[in-house]
Amino acid sequence: MPDLSINFAGIKSPNPFWLASAPPTNSGYQVMKAFDAGWGGAVWKTLGVPVVNVSSRYGGVNYRDKRLIGFNNIELISDRPLADNLREIEEVKKRFPHHAVIASLMVQSRQEWHDIVRDVQNAGSDGIELNFGCPHGMCERGMGSAVGQEPEVLQTIVEWVMEVAKIPVIVKLTPNISDITEPALAARRGGADAISLINTIQSIVGVDLDRFAPYPIVDGQGSNGGYCGPAVKPIALNMVKNCAQHPGVQLPISGIGGIENWRDAVEHILLGASSVQVCTAAMHFGFGIIREMTSGLDQYMTEKGFHTIYDMVGKALPNVRHWEDLNLKYKVTATINEDKCIGCQLCYTACEDGAHQAIRLQEGTRVPAIIDENCVGCNLCSLVCPVEQCITMERRDDGTEHLTWKERTQAGTIPTEFNDERAGGRHHWVPEPAAALGKEKHKTLPGTARQYAAQDAAKRLAASATSAE
């Protein structure tokens, strides 16, 4: 049995799954329920001077029939009195001494920071997370992402906190910045013990087409919110990787962003996270999802022979390189498995209209064929194919050659002129522009007209083929 427990910058937790500071950690009731369900830790809903919230706080992005692939909120930090929260933290810690309770904090003055850090320490918190991320509402008051976007301010506040902190301090970073490593480095300079990322992304999740207002709508109007949910995972993964790879950061990372199942969690871990935080998925499906997450993680670790989480933390990092270091001699092309193909021809139309015209249709069958010479190996067809393992990308080079852009630059063999002979697409076939005209025009005709036009086109084609002979 793999050991799922972690010691994250001194914060111990039975598993790496924490609830992120958000509505699911708004109260002791919720946190106790989550721990009962199997969560390893919880970052308490951000504490500070309690706020007043608007009604109508969340908006969602749906994709076809899938709800909430993206989610945004215009909710602020805790609107409950600090004393109530502290009492409940104490109660939770008494009942769950081995689970991680981390207090998320957001205040303004040095004195406030000192006071609140002492308060949550006294209540028995295992750690502190500084909320420098909230991209709406709080930033207008000089807090949240307003801090996260100013490395110097961030560092100063971390220093204030470190003056009194006796428990590990995590700095939560905002993604609303061009280089995430800058605030990460500032956190390190300020003496923080760890970082967590990403907080939500400034967003408008949608516009109501009838009311002409962004979601969520508050009395006919709206505001930008903070975006999270499955759709943000790719952005989070990249930023986690950036921090994990930066030699100056060197802090434990709590990965946040789009984690909904064990796979998402493992991806974060492979890119350097050693704890993960979940919010949207718990808001969508409830705390029960933890059972799938721990079971999946357990299974994966068993299969891979990982004994502890640390056996896999950052395991994918050596393979994340700069583009210029990738092997230009590596060559894949698409192969269609005819037995699996169901003839949807999505690969055909994707390559025809969206790539390199390297797939052709064949007479008498709906199974398309790859034109090997034209295939650049972009993967598009295999990505749109609805059948698992039907289109595979097969390696074509023999693996003996290795040449990178960097090496070509050094060797002076890169294209440098507008019409350079060495351009990658120089000797690659493209059809004549006018050959596009009328090719699929008949598809815009309704009903039998379309069918007749298709028949006529086929006849014309056959006739021109015989006359050409």
Next chain:
Amino acid sequence: MAEYTTPTSEPEFHANFSQLKPRMNATEALLESSRCLFCFDAPCIKACPSGIDIPQFIRQINTGNTTGAAVTIYEANYFGNACGKVCPTEVLCEGACVYNLQDVKPIEIGRLQSFATREAIEKSKPLFGPGAPNGRKVAIIGAGPAGISAACELRHLGYEVDVFEAKSQPSGLTVYGVAPYKITNEEVLAEMAYLEAQFGFKVQYNQPITSRRELDALEESYDAIFLGIGLGLTNPLLLPGEERANCVGAVEFIEQLRQKHHQMAVGRKVIVLGGGNTAMDAASESARLGAENVILAYRRGKQEMGAYEFEYDLAKGVGVKGLFNVAPVEIVGNGKVEGVKFIRTATINGHVQVVPGSEFVEPCDMVIKATGQAKQTQFLSLIPGLRLDNKGRIVADERTGQTTNPKYFTSGDARNGGAEVVNAAAEGKATARGIHAFLSK
């Protein structure tokens, strides 16, 4: 056997004849439309006789553009709602869905189609209208799917259109012939009213055209005449005892059923003669009307039946029993039907041959003959120069629907020998284009 008790009221009738393809709600439509892969040059389009751009209308439903979806459907097929419910989709669009090749349930195209069109009908969405009058007139004989579709398209092209219909309601066999569990009368007629309101063609009901004199008058006043007369009554068996009470033709039986509903009487033990789709329908319908025993008797083996497999499954599902390799020789009884005398058959070298001495009588109190519909050859012989093929079908140009008498055009069962509503609707629309091309020359 009786799985169904005899319905004694309209609600009981509807319970026994509950819709095979019930209306989708918005959530169902969203989920189902989300599954569509949006195939390139989709096989479903090719499998639809009316060539509806199915992925397009499904995408429109998925994006909340249900009205646009209805436009896409009606642009190709004016019987959009009816077809969604009555088409044998298993062998048409849904049968061609690529999901079948993956052993995944195909998209419920028919139900999605009706989802979009029902909404347009109920909200009386004005999607089309008559074109600018071009001063020409076309007479249409028969207000079935072929005739009504031609009428819509001709109005759209600016023609004045008069439809002459023998019966008292439009839509032909859609309301008089199709099984009631596929579509209700109200639903059929609502679509007809919707079309009539948009296109403004005139239908004269209870106006059969039967004489040369009437045809003269039409030829006189109209630029072209469209024959959408469908087929005729059930073919006679030409067997002794056929005249006995309770020995009825399937088409006639179903026509009555569609009008009388629970007031329709059915025997306790019914024998249906035939192996086509109409036989399956009549057998299913008898069972749903509360017949205790329904036997489907067919001259050849089960595999040779003309009916679609799913239609036979449907009949079996309501308790119908098959009796294969038997040929009827006499309807026995005393005034009323008391049984059918059969003789066993064997198929030797593709030929059905009777097995001498194998006669037996299967008792019953009702016989339904589902032995095909006759062609209206007598009426058609009144039209000079009109050629019929050896099966009695009107010969016409494949695309324009023009017959061998240039003034006459035709579509639907009368021309194709009996197919589906969708074929008649598609042909009718295309033929209207053919008429337009001819008259615009």
